[in-house]
Amino acid sequence: MRKILTALLLLPCLASAADFYDRMRGNVPLDQTTAPPTIVNPDNSDVRRSRNYAMQPPVVPHKIEGYQLDKNANRCMMCHARTRTQESQAPMISVTHFMDRDGNFLAELSPRRYFCLQCHVPQANLNPLVNNEFKDVDTMLNQAPAPGAAPGRQKK
Amino acid sequence: MKRLLRRYWDILRRPSVHLSFGFLTIGAFVMGILFWGGFNTIMEATNSEKFCTGCHEMRDNVFAELQNTIHYSNRSGVRAICSDCHVPHEWTAKIARKMAASKEVWGKIFGTIDTREKFEEHRLQLANNEWRRLKANNSLECRNCHQFDSMDFTKQSKRAVDAHSTQLARGEKTCIDCHKGIAHQLPDMAGVK
Numbered sequence: 527m528r529k530i531l532t533a534l535l536l537l538p539c540l541a542s543a544a545d546f547y548d549r550m551r552g553n554v555p556l557d558q559t560t561a562p563p564t565i566v567n568p569d570n571s572d573v574r575r576s577r578n579y580a581m582q583p584p585v586v587p588h589k590i591e592g593y594q595l596d597k598n599a600n601r602c603m604m605c606h607a608r609t610r611t612q613e614s615q616a617p618m619i620s621v622t623h624f625m626d627r628d629g630n631f632l633a634e635l636s637p638r639r640y641f642c643l644q645c646h647v648p649q650a651n652l653n654p655l656v657n658n659e660f661k662d663v664d665t666m667l668n669q670a671p672a673p674g675a676a677p678g679r680q681k682k
Numbered sequence: 683m684k685r686l687l688r689r690y691w692d693i694l695r696r697p698s699v700h701l702s703f704g705f706l707t708i709g710a711f712v713m714g715i716l717f718w719g720g721f722n723t724i725m726e727a728t729n730s731e732k733f734c735t736g737c738h739e740m741r742d743n744v745f746a747e748l749q750n751t752i753h754y755s756n757r758s759g760v761r762a763i764c765s766d767c768h769v770p771h772e773w774t775a776k777i778a779r780k781m782a783a784s785k786e787v788w789g790k791i792f793g794t795i796d797t798r799e800k801f802e803e804h805r806l807q808l809a810n811n812e813w814r815r816l817k818a819n820n821s822l823e824c825r826n827c828h829q830f831d832s833m834d835f836t837k838q839s840k841r842a843v844d845a846h847s848t849q850l851a852r853g854e855k856t857c858i859d860c861h862k863g864i865a866h867q868l869p870d871m872a873g874v875k
Contacts (some may be wrong), residue, residue: 572840588841592751592864598805599868615844 549655568648574617575649578662583645584617590648595641602642603635725780729765737790740764743801747866754865767823767865768812775819806869813858821857828857 546555554560570589577584593601605614623639624631661669698706727733735741745764748754753762770776788794795801795808816823830850835843849855862868 570839588839594863594868596867597870599863599871601863 566650566652568650578660586646586648588648590643595643600635600640600642607635725776728780729769731763731765734764739790739795739801743795743798744866751865762827762865766826770819770822771826775822805867806874809862809866809869813862816858817856824857824861 551560605616606619611618735745769779795804
């Protein structure tokens, strides 16, 4: 009896070990190290991409490999700072980046915005690990309402 | 003083008594080759990566930083060593740089940057020295490898073309104006244009 119980308990474990699959790890079990993916070439086209929503931080359409971003220097600001944009023709950091958390405007980049890569990231042509079904607001507005959808507010 | 000079002048003017003419001329020729060869060999030895990284000031600070950059390791396996960027190739300029480097020997003896803290303190000054030198010689050491005439703008990114085809082409700017901090970490850039 006990033997049968143990076998029954172990069965799902064995089954799951065989068909283990993870989007990030593939078939490699958790206790093994996966082979790291090859390093990709990020987009370097310098073509600005449209944002998916109005408040989205714009993405970086160029390589930033080796850019120094520490206490001493901020490589991004060497082109994107207000005073550098005429020479570099890079987009200036937005006005919100000059504001402290109380909304006061500072003379230059606010310390809380110093680390550009917290929001702005370079792009590479890769298959996403999780499919993205995001639709922007224009798509949503133009979409015909599905039949049997929840009634809108005006019906109340 | 004048008498002393006179005495040596007389010695130099006097023909040799014991040594043959052949020994003197051939001997001088051989010694000349040995001296010149030895001089240049030592000069080359002080240009080697092994020599530069022989002291911990260079090995632990600037050399360690270089190792993460494209000038040290890259897809095509070309490497620029210290002297490729920091010592001119042309002979006169090289000797001038080597003489200026005697100041660095002074710094080594008296431990000007013998700790990480001292090095960080001097980083701006050290960087400024090199920026000034490269600005003055129109980034000569960059151009020893990266020649403007050989640049293919169609292979460069848009940003690179925009900068290289205008300001670099017109000679308004030189490499170091934009390409600072490519082989070593930047110093505190507050106040640096």
